[in-house]
Amino acid sequence: MQYQSQSVAKLYFVAAIGLFVGQILFGLILGLQYVIGDFLFPAIPFNVARMVHTNLLIVWLLFGFMGAAYYLVPEEAERELFSPGLAKLLFWVFLIAGALTVLGYLLVPYSSLADLTGNDLLPTMGREFLEQPTITKLGIVVVALGFLFNIGMTILSGRKTVVNLVLLIGLVGLAVLFLFSFYNPDNLVNDKYYWWWVVHLWVEGVWELILGSILAFVLIKTTGVDREVIEKWLYVIIAMTLITGIVGTGHHYYWIGTPEYWQWWGSVFSAMEPIPFFMMTVFAFNMVNRRRRNHPNQAAVLWALGTAVMAFLGAGVWGFLHTLAPVNYYTHGSQITAAHGHMAFYGAYVMVVLTIISYAMPMMRGRQAANSNRSQVLEMWSFWLMTVSIVFITLFLTGAGILQVYLQRFSENPMPFMMVQEKISLFYWLREIAGLVFLVGLVLYVASFFVGSKDPEVAVEQAASPTA
Amino acid sequence: MSQAFTKAMARNIFYGGSLFFLLLFLALTFDTQSMLPDRDNRQAITEKVAMGKRLWEKNDCIGCHTLLGEGAYFAPELGNAYKRLGGKAGIIGFIKSRPKEGIPGRRSMPQFNFTDEELDAIAEFLKYASEIKTARNWPPNIQG
Numbered sequence: 001m002q003y004q005s006q007s008v009a010k011l012y013f014v015a016a017i018g019l020f021v022g023q024i025l026f027g028l029i030l031g032l033q034y035v036i037g038d039f040l041f042p043a044i045p046f047n048v049a050r051m052v053h054t055n056l057l058i059v060w061l062l063f064g065f066m067g068a069a070y071y072l073v074p075e076e077a078e079r080e081l082f083s084p085g086l087a088k089l090l091f092w093v094f095l096i097a098g099a100l101t102v103l104g105y106l107l108v109p110y111s112s113l114a115d116l117t118g119n120d121l122l123p124t125m126g127r128e129f130l131e132q133p134t135i136t137k138l139g140i141v142v143v144a145l146g147f148l149f150n151i152g153m154t155i156l157s158g159r160k161t162v163v164n165l166v167l168l169i170g171l172v173g174l175a176v177l178f179l180f181s182f183y184n185p186d187n188l189v190n191d192k193y194y195w196w197w198v199v200h201l202w203v204e205g206v207w208e209l210i211l212g213s214i215l216a217f218v219l220i221k222t223t224g225v226d227r228e229v230i231e232k233w234l235y236v237i238i239a240m241t242l243i244t245g246i247v248g249t250g251h252h253y254y255w256i257g258t259p260e261y262w263q264w265w266g267s268v269f270s271a272m273e274p275i276p277f278f279m280m281t282v283f284a285f286n287m288v289n290r291r292r293r294n295h296p297n298q299a300a301v302l303w304a305l306g307t308a309v310m311a312f313l314g315a316g317v318w319g320f321l322h323t324l325a326p327v328n329y330y331t332h333g334s335q336i337t338a339a340h341g342h343m344a345f346y347g348a349y350v351m352v353v354l355t356i357i358s359y360a361m362p363m364m365r366g367r368q369a370a371n372s373n374r375s376q377v378l379e380m381w382s383f384w385l386m387t388v389s390i391v392f393i394t395l396f397l398t399g400a401g402i403l404q405v406y407l408q409r410f411s412e413n414p415m416p417f418m419m420v421q422e423k424i425s426l427f428y429w430l431r432e433i434a435g436l437v438f439l440v441g442l443v444l445y446v447a448s449f450f451v452g453s454k455d456p457e458v459a460v461e462q463a464a465s466p467t468a
Numbered sequence: 469m470s471q472a473f474t475k476a477m478a479r480n481i482f483y484g485g486s487l488f489f490l491l492l493f494l495a496l497t498f499d500t501q502s503m504l505p506d507r508d509n510r511q512a513i514t515e516k517v518a519m520g521k522r523l524w525e526k527n528d529c530i531g532c533h534t535l536l537g538e539g540a541y542f543a544p545e546l547g548n549a550y551k552r553l554g555g556k557a558g559i560i561g562f563i564k565s566r567p568k569e570g571i572p573g574r575r576s577m578p579q580f581n582f583t584d585e586e587l588d589a590i591a592e593f594l595k596y597a598s599e600i601k602t603a604r605n606w607p608p609n610i611q612g
Contacts, residue, residue, distance in 0.1 A: 033542070033575070034542070036573065037570075037571070037573060037574040037575030037576065038570045038571065038572060038573055038574060038575070038576065041569075041570040041576065041578075042568070042569065042570055042578055045532075045578055046531065046532050046540070046542050046543075046575070047528045047529075047530075047531020047532045047540065047542075048528075048531070050531050050532075050540055050542075051528065051531055110526070110527060110528045110531075111526045111527050111580075114525075114526045119525075119526065120522075123522055123525060125525055125526065125528075126524065126525025126526055126527070126528050126529070126530065127525065127530060128530050128531075128538065128539055128540070131528060131531070162475075162479075184525075186513050186517070186518040186521055187504075187508055187510055187513060188508070188521065188535075188536075188596070188597055188600065189504060189507070189508035189600060190504070190508070192536065192538060193497075193500070228475060231475055232473070232474070232475040232478045235475065235478035235479050235481070235482045236478045236481070236482075238482055239478065239481045239482035239485050239486065242482070242485065242486035242489065242490075243485040243486065243488075243489050246486070246489045246490055246492075246493045247489055247492060247493050247496070249493065250496075252538075253500075254603060254606070255536060255537055255602050255603055255604075255606035255607075256536045256537075256538070256600075256602065257504070257507050257508045257509075257536070257600040257601060257602055258500055258504070258507070258603070259499075259500055259503045259507070259603075260603045262496075262500075262603075263603065265496065329604060329606065329608060330608060332537040332606065332607075333534040333537030333538060333539070333541065333545060334541065335541055337541070338541055408611050408612075409607070409608045409609060409611070410608075414608075414609045414610070414611040415611065416544075416611050417543070417544035417545070417611060417612060418544070418575070421575075
């Protein structure tokens, strides 16, 4: 760690991991409700558990992104953070607002929460992923503005690197697009149309810029490959992201009352969306192969490579699987969507946040560059357990989805939704078991922060071994 | 990547390409907006329908159901519920009849204790939604 102020990132990372645990526990509740329909009913109905599951995910990833920015921006800009105090203040504002919102979901009926928070004044609640009370949304905007100011001032008055610039563009895009969450017209088609400007243009647009810049930073640090090379790759990857991803929004405009031509625009452009993810995979492996040093933090390198592979599989391959309009006609809004969602979010965003945490945490906790061998081995076990189980979760949901689509939409005599759900429950059971394995992996992950912390750290800087 | 392809070129592709496709997307959005009045059933949006949409949101119906295929996949698609359940009376009857404590071992919709006016508004909203002209008349069949 080169600058004292980078250490504010630690708060953000700790909170991120804590919320991650909460997200997974609620995921397991949801999985069980799929097979034991009245589990926790009516205390925690499915929709409430799902809000908690998805909102915790979004919030902890945002904590992760902000932590990543606070850590890497000063190092790239070669100066202290503009205001560490503001960063700490906003941390507590965001954490308390987030905690109150989740408690609100759990403790009062959602409609009462809407009344309590004055949703009628500016109705924004009750839309998927944007369930937060309007006042929470306003809080998010305030936190985002303060955060961007802090990061922006640091970047603009310091060394301007491509990593910092791309990160800043991604973060500004994130904040600006969130403003569409305040637009909620009575016209359902327009509501849906612009809802995607938040959701799609986040995860298949600006978030990929954030992902790319974090990954590039960690690769520069761990491989020692020339910055120029990595920055060129970064530009090409994010160029392909936006060139394909913006018009690729059209794959959400097939069946919501929008014109037929979106089936062409959406299919053609989103069919190309895997390209930037594939390039990211090639990029990460190339850089690690051309490394000029063997970084002692092998766990971080593993997470970086894992991100590149799993993002391609989850976002790229599983996205392509159902993105062409003639296929999507049958798969739209089925378990296929859920399968894609799980692997894409884990592979792209969960893993990149865990990558930067893995890279930065040892140094923020007083190590030179890496954790002890025992700690890293445990972390790698957690990597494999979580990654393999998300693959299985995805495969089981895909199986469920294929059967669902066939029985409910494709066969000669389509069956009612609930009847189909019972027929495919075996897959839901298997998914729940895979989810439990994921939880074991997550427990080991948390444990890796406490194991071997008194052991000596893995030897710094072994002899450089430039391979092909 | 080869030396002939410089970082400046990559940067220009990023800025130029992103800007071009952003403008293309905005143009398509503009065109879509001009076509929506014939498709999105806006003439049917009454006070009642708007009230129904607020209730739909206030009770987070999207947290279990899909509407035009978007939402959660725990409960049936509702874009065509008006047709599947046999009109407004069918919708209202179903919502009203949900047992307060659920159904042992099975998924069940909560009992929301809506007033008659609220039930009517929700049914009107779902009727409006069912009459939006979706491409290829999605969903593929009555089961949603």
